[in-house]
Amino acid sequence: MNTRITFMGWAIALVAVVALGVALVMPRASAAQNPTTDSRKRITVVGHGEIKITPDVAQVTIGVQSEGQDAATALADNNAKMQALIDAIKNAGIAETDIQTVGFSIYPTYNYDSPSPQITGYQVSNAVNVKVAIAGAGDLLDKVVAVGANNVANIAFEVSNPAQALAEARQAAMNDAKLRADQFAGASNATVGQVLVISELVSQAPVFPVMERAADMGAAGNAVPIQPGQQIQAIDIQVTFELN
Template sequence: MKNRITNIQNFTFISLIVACMIIFPIILTGCLEPVIPEITAEEEGAEKLTRNTITVIGNGSIKILPDEVSVNISVLTEEPTTEEAVNKNSTISKEIISQIETIDAENLKIESISYELYPVYDYSSKDKPPKIYAYRVLNTIKASTTDLEKIGEIIATATETGATDISSIGFDITEETRKKAKNDALAKATLDASEKASAIVNAMGLVIDSVLYITEGEVYIPVMAPLGLGEIKAEEAAPPQILPREIEVTASINIVYSFTR
């Protein structure tokens, strides 16, 4: 009798364990909800940026004329002593500057570029070391103006007053003109990008929705190489009128558009 009761108890205990093993996972599954990962604003923006978007590159260019010109003017003197060479060079240089300043040129600016003083040696004797027989002074100044038509007069005045060398005639653009040229080229590039995007989207039967992203590309303003006239002496005729060449300013821009179907 005892054995029978014990067997019944064991069976009941085992049945209870089996029932718990079956029911507990079901209860647990019903109580827990699936965890959905949250999407951050950055992830949402990235997903939006790659969905229904078109990226185009716009190019723009404009041509402008330089509005500034400069020229290097040099004075070379040679005398037996340093004092004589320096004094003579100073006298000629001051006279050149004084005469150039009388020219009615807009935004005329004169500045010093370089100043050199060095000995001149006599190498004629083979048996003796070189001997200093004179001293040279080379003084170079730069004259610039926004009055392009006056560059010929500046050169002629300098040579007539004692300049020994004219070099590096260079055309450039002022900072104000540079900024305007850059903005105008970027505006053309933006319009070009917009026209490209419209053409592509319209051809596919889509509609541009909005601009998502704009990146400024490269803006290129070429540097004009200076013109070299070589040595111009006072007795030579004044150089002909020097005309500047056009400068082409280019710009690019990247734009990402969103579109709807």
């Protein structure tokens, strides 16, 4: 009987020791899962960078508008003039991939002087969008007008390869951020350390036109003068530096 009681006592004691051991180990494991928070001092600033760039490509809508007493006559005239226009564009060195039809319409014209409007004829319009190097844009416009183009509109300018300007704008924004951080740190008797975080504040940097005169990019002679001006490639970034 005493032997049995003694054995049960040892068993209870062993269970208690194991439970205590688990209780002692668990807090250590929990502490290992929560590393110490980074206590470094930081400063966060916004940097702005912008680069002026001169466009080298123009996009312009060029078309022909024709009239006739009936739709078939107006269409035939328009087709002939439009084909001559497209041939002239290609002969100027423009690739087919840079010529795209952007509008075509046929509609009647009316005489509204009588009590009941009367159809007096038909008007046909056809237009293409053309992408052309600015250096040859003025000469191209002269050539298409000579073969019958009578609708020229919506000229716009762009940069064929904006990657370099974007990279320069980002570098300028980083330099601006560093300058601002140095100024704030100096005012608080501290120094700026390494970069900890960089974030670009826009997914796509906007391009803004600059209203200032640029060199005439038209060809020599009587070519239409084209003034592309300049554009601004701008970027904003947020930078966090270590503060020493």
